[in-house]
Amino acid sequence: MRIRAAASVPLAPLAVALGTGIALAGLAPPRVAWITWLAAAGAGGIAVLTRRLAIGAIALLAAVVALGALRVTPVAVSDDHVARLSLPAEARLVARVAAAPLPAPGRTRLLLDVEQVDGAPRRGAVSLTAYGEPPPAVVGQLVHVQARLSTPTGFANPGGFDYVARLARDGIHVVGTAKSESVVPLEPPAPSWHARVRRRVVAAIDAALPPASAALLSGLLLGERSALPPELDDGFRRAGVYHVLAVSGFNVAIVASAVFVVARFVGAGARTAAAAAAVIVLGFGAVVGPQASVLRAVVMAVLVLAAVLIERDTEVLNSLAAAALVILALRPNDLFDPGFQLSFAATAGIVLAPHPRGIVLGALTVSASAQAAVLPITLWHFHQVSLVGLVANLAAVPLAAAATVVGLVGGVLAFAWDGAARVAFDAVWPVLLALRAVVALAAAAPGALVYLPAPPIGAVVAYVAALLGAVVAWGSRQAHPVRARRLALGAGSAMAVAIALAAWPLVRPGDGRLRVAVLDVGQGDAIVIEGPDGRAVVVDAGSGGAGRLDAGARAVAPYLWSRGHLRVAGTVVTHAHADHAGGMPAVRARFAGRSTWSEADLAAAPRALGGAVITALPAVAGARVNDRALVVRVAYRDVTFLLASDITGATEAALLARGTSLDATVLKVAHHGARDGSTAPFLAAARPTVAVVSVGARNPYRHPDPGTLARLEAAGARVLRTDRDGALLFETDGRTLAVTRYRSGTRHAWCVDPESAC
Numbered sequence: 001m002r003i004r005a006a007a008s009v010p011l012a013p014l015a016v017a018l019g020t021g022i023a024l025a026g027l028a029p030p031r032v033a034w035i036t037w038l039a040a041a042g043a044g045g046i047a048v049l050t051r052r053l054a055i056g057a058i059a060l061l062a063a064v065v066a067l068g069a070l071r072v073t074p075v076a077v078s079d080d081h082v083a084r085l086s087l088p089a090e091a092r093l094v095a096r097v098a099a100a101p102l103p104a105p106g107r108t109r110l111l112l113d114v115e116q117v118d119g120a121p122r123r124g125a126v127s128l129t130a131y132g133e134p135p136p137a138v139v140g141q142l143v144h145v146q147a148r149l150s151t152p153t154g155f156a157n158p159g160g161f162d163y164v165a166r167l168a169r170d171g172i173h174v175v176g177t178a179k180s181e182s183v184v185p186l187e188p189p190a191p192s193w194h195a196r197v198r199r200r201v202v203a204a205i206d207a208a209l210p211p212a213s214a215a216l217l218s219g220l221l222l223g224e225r226s227a228l229p230p231e232l233d234d235g236f237r238r239a240g241v242y243h244v245l246a247v248s249g250f251n252v253a254i255v256a257s258a259v260f261v262v263a264r265f266v267g268a269g270a271r272t273a274a275a276a277a278a279v280i281v282l283g284f285g286a287v288v289g290p291q292a293s294v295l296r297a298v299v300m301a302v303l304v305l306a307a308v309l310i311e312r313d314t315e316v317l318n319s320l321a322a323a324a325l326v327i328l329a330l331r332p333n334d335l336f337d338p339g340f341q342l343s344f345a346a347t348a349g350i351v352l353a354p355h356p357r358g359i360v361l362g363a364l365t366v367s368a369s370a371q372a373a374v375l376p377i378t379l380w381h382f383h384q385v386s387l388v389g390l391v392a393n394l395a396a397v398p399l400a401a402a403a404t405v406v407g408l409v410g411g412v413l414a415f416a417w418d419g420a421a422r423v424a425f426d427a428v429w430p431v432l433l434a435l436r437a438v439v440a441l442a443a444a445a446p447g448a449l450v451y452l453p454a455p456p457i458g459a460v461v462a463y464v465a466a467l468l469g470a471v472v473a474w475g476s477r478q479a480h481p482v483r484a485r486r487l488a489l490g491a492g493s494a495m496a497v498a499i500a501l502a503a504w505p506l507v508r509p510g511d512g513r514l515r516v517a518v519l520d521v522g523q524g525d526a527i528v529i530e531g532p533d534g535r536a537v538v539v540d541a542g543s544g545g546a547g548r549l550d551a552g553a554r555a556v557a558p559y560l561w562s563r564g565h566l567r568v569a570g571t572v573v574t575h576a577h578a579d580h581a582g583g584m585p586a587v588r589a590r591f592a593g594r595s596t597w598s599e600a601d602l603a604a605a606p607r608a609l610g611g612a613v614i615t616a617l618p619a620v621a622g623a624r625v626n627d628r629a630l631v632v633r634v635a636y637r638d639v640t641f642l643l644a645s646d647i648t649g650a651t652e653a654a655l656l657a658r659g660t661s662l663d664a665t666v667l668k669v670a671h672h673g674a675r676d677g678s679t680a681p682f683l684a685a686a687r688p689t690v691a692v693v694s695v696g697a698r699n700p701y702r703h704p705d706p707g708t709l710a711r712l713e714a715a716g717a718r719v720l721r722t723d724r725d726g727a728l729l730f731e732t733d734g735r736t737l738a739v740t741r742y743r744s745g746t747r748h749a750w751c752v753d754p755e756s757a758c
Contacts, residue, residue: 011321017061018328021068022335030073037066071332074168082114082124083173088150088698091117093176094186095126095145097137100195100289103226106547108134108180111172112145125172127152132180139195142186147176153697155555156520156726156743159454159562169333194286197415198222201287204414205407208425213432216245217425220400221407222288223247232436238449239442240371240389244400247288248343252297254404255284256305274308281305292327292340296347299323316351320344338381342374349373352471360394367393372467376460383561384451392442399435403428451590453561459501466494505564510534514612514636516730518668519559520722520742521551523696523703524579527643527668528559529634531609535569536560538591539632539643544582552583557590559727567593569609572602572616574645575629599630611734612636620647620654626671627651633664637734638752642686644670644677652682665737665752666690666730667717673704683715689750690739691717692728699723718748 025033044059077083085091095112102109110128115121128147137143152175154163167173191199202224206214215227225233225245236242244250256277263273278301285298300319307314324344327334334340353369355362367390378385386392410424442448455463469491477484515530521542529537538560542551560568568591573581588596597607599616606615617631629645642664648671655662667688670677672695691712693704704721712719720728726743735753740746 009315009318009321011318011325013061014064015321015324015328017064018068018071018325019335021065021070022072022328022332023068024065025069025072028069030070033066033069033073037063037070040066068328068332071329077124077173080122081173082117082122082126082149083151085117085122085149085174087174088148091147091149092119093117093126093145093147095143097139097141097143098125100139101134101137103134107131110135110137110183112143112176115142124174125170126174126176127167127172128176128178128183130178130180130183135180135183136185136189137183138189138191140192141189144184144186145176145178146182147178149174149176150698151175153723155522155551157555157559158517158727158729158742159558160555161558169336194283197287198224201411201414204411204418204421205425208410208422209429209432212436213429216432216436217403217407217428219245220404221247221251221411223291223294232439235436235439235443237384238386238388239392239396239439240386240449241392241396241400241439241442243342243346244396246293246339246343247291247297248293249297249300249347250397250401251288251404252281252284252294252301254401254408256281256301258405258408260305271309271311274305278302278305278309292331292334292337293343295327296320296323296340296343299326300347317348320347320351338377341377341381345373345377346370349467352468354471354474363394363397364390367397376455376463379452380454380460383454383558384449386449388442388445388448392438395438396435396442399431399438403431403435406431451557451561451566453502453505453564453566455498455502456505459498462494462498462501466491466498469494506566508534508564510610512611512733514609514634514639514732514734516634516641516666517559518692518694518722518728518730519551519555520726521555521583521694522549523672523699523701524551524582525574525645525668525672525694526551526556526583527694528556528563529609529612529614529641530563531569531612532636533610535609536563536565537570537572537607537609537614538568538584538587539572540574540580540645541571541583541587543579544584544586545578548578548582550583550586552586553590556583556587560587560591565591567591568596569593570597570602570607570614572599572630572632574599574632574643575625577625577646580645602632603630617655617660618658620651622648622651622654624648631655633661636732639665639732639734639737641666641668641730642688643668646671646674646677648676649679649682652677652679656681656685662686664688666692669693669704669708669712671703672696672699672701673708674701675705675707678708678711680711680715683711683717686715688712688715688717689737689752690730691715691719693719693721693723695721695723697723 040059040063044056044063047056047059093114094116095114097110098113099111108130110130112126112128114124114126152164152167202218205217209217212229212232218224219228223246236245259277259280260273263276281298281301285294288294300323303319303322304314349369349372350366353365355365371389375385406424406428410421413421413424469487473484473487473491510533512532514532517528519526524542525540526542527539538556541556544550544552571584571588573584602614603616606613613635615633617633620627622628626646626648627650629647631645631647632643634641640663642662662685664686667686669691673693695703709719722728725741729740729742731738736749737752738747738749
C-alpha cells in the first residue's frame, strides 16, 4: 500500500473540517462561528497575498469548520409554522405526503408537509402515525387528515436514544396520531417515475417469490426491509451481515459495472459507456432513495465514471471525501446518522487498509478492515458486535452478490416481459434460500452476538489513532523502517489505552453507594437498583410485546450498558401487566447471568447487595392483578426506597392491617398516581421525603390524579415525575440522599441523618 500524499486527496481535509464544524456546532453560540469565519477569511486573504500558502491552507480549513457550524445553526420557525400552534390539539390538516409511507404492524408512519390547518394556511412537517390498515396515500399526494397533534416526546434516560433531537435534526417539531380511515386523498395518486419503478419491481418480486424470500430480495435490491420477518431481520444482525440489506457501494458498483460492460459489448466507446452508466446509476439512486449510504455510493460512482469521461485517473479516497462534502453540504445533520457514519467508515477502512493477494485472504482482510473501522460506531449506537461476522461474510457476500445480479436482471425484465422476469426470479430463489441458511447457521452459533457498553469518547479517539497509526506504519515500513517501528509502537500504545478506557466501566469496583434509577419508559415502570458492591437488579422493565415499543430494549438495556453492566444480579417483575413485564424478556436475553435471581426468589427471602437489603413485602390476596402486585423495599442504612408497583388502596389497607413496616425515604408512587392508591393512611405510615410518579406524557388514563398529587403534597413529599423530569437518578451513602432530574440536569440533596452534612 502506498501512503497517500495530501496533494492526491485535497478534498479529504476539507471534508474532515466540515464534519468537525458540524459536530462542534452546539458547543458555542453562532456568533463564535461567524467571528471565526471572518477571521479565517481575512487571515487567508492576507496569506495568499503574501504567498504564505501553509497559513492560507490552515485559514481555509478554519473557515470550513466555521461554515460547518453555521450550516447546522437552528433557524427559528416562522409564525405560520405548525409548531406555533397551541399543542396538543385536534386539527384538520391538508398536507402533502413528503416521503414513502413506512408500514409497521397495526400502523403506518407518514411524513406530511402541511399546507393548511383548520382551513388556515400553515407550513412545516408533521410525522403522523396512522393506526389501522395502511392508508391509500403515496408520495406527493395531497391528503386531508383529522389528527391529534402534539409536541414530540421520547424516553429521557442516560445512554438512551434521543428521539426528540433526531426529529428536530430532520426539521420535525410536531407529531400526530390519526385513524387510517381519516387519511383521505384529495387528488388522484400521481407518484413520481422512480416511485412507480420501485413499486413495479416490488410487485413483480412479491408475485414471483414466497413472502420471506420476496422481502429478502427487496432488501437486497432496494433496501426495502419493512416486510422482512423479524426472525430473519434479527438473524442478519446476529450474523454480522446486515450491511448486505443496506443498498450501498456494493449494489451501485454492480449496476455501474453491468451497464458499462453491456455498453462496451454492443460497440460503444469507453466514454459513451461511462456516460450511460452514470445516467443509470443516478436513476438507480433515485429509485432506491436518499439514504446516506446510497448517496455516498452514487456520488463516488459518478466521480469515477466522470474520470473515465475526461480520461483522468481517480483517487478513491478523494472521491469518498467529495461524497462526504456533497452530502454534508446538502444535509449536514446526516453526520449524526448511524447510516452515514457506518457507510463512510467502512469504505474508508477498506480503502486505507492493506490487502494481501489471494481470493480468500483478500476477502477476509476486506471484511476485517470494514468491521474494524465500524466497531466503535456499532458499539456507540447499538451496543453490539457480531463475533461471527468475519467468517459469515465470506459466504454471505458472494451469495448476496449473485442474488443481487440475477434479481436486477429480473427487475429490469419485469418492465418488458413478465415471463422472462419470472424465470430470473425463479433462478434467484435457491440463492436466497442458501443465503438464509448461511445466515441462520451463523446466527445460531453460541456467542454470535455480544452486547457491550458504548465506549467513552476518549477510547474512540485512541482507537482511531491506533488504526491510523498502524496503517501509516505498514505503508512506510520499507521506505522509513525506523519511523514505521515508532508508529507501530505508538499505535499499540494507543490501542492499549483504548481497551483500558473501554474496559474500565466493566471492571470498576463498587464505591459503597446505593443508586436507584427510576427510568422514563412512558406509561409504565422500570427501576434499576445498583448496590454498594456494584451489582445491579432490575425491578420491572416497562412495556413490550407485539405491537409495542420495547422499553426493555430501548431504555433499560442502554441504561445498564451506560453504567457498565453486562450482567444483572436479579430481575423482578412485580406483576404481569404489559407496562411492567413487557420489556423484561429483552432485558433477560441481554443480561443473562448464571446466578440471576427472580421475583420468586425475592419473595422467598430478602437479598443483599453489598450492604443494601432488598425485600418483598408479604403478599396480599386480591381479586385483581394490581391487588397482588409485589411491593419491593430497598434499605441501606438510614435510607429506604419503597417501590409500590400498581397496588390499590385495598392492598395498602391490608399491609397496614398486618403492621408491615412501610416507612420510606423515597416512595415510588403506586399505579402511576392513579386515584385508587396512595391513600392518606398509607402515606401517613410511609412518611416519604420524595415521591416519584412513573407516568407517560399525555397518557389516556389522565394519570396522575389531582387528588393523589394533593395527598402526596399534604404528606410533605416532594413530588417528581418521569413525564416532566425524565429519568430520576437517586444516589445515597445511607446518610445523605441526592437526586438528579435527567431532563434538566438539576440535582437536589437531603440530609437523612441530621448529623450528616449535605
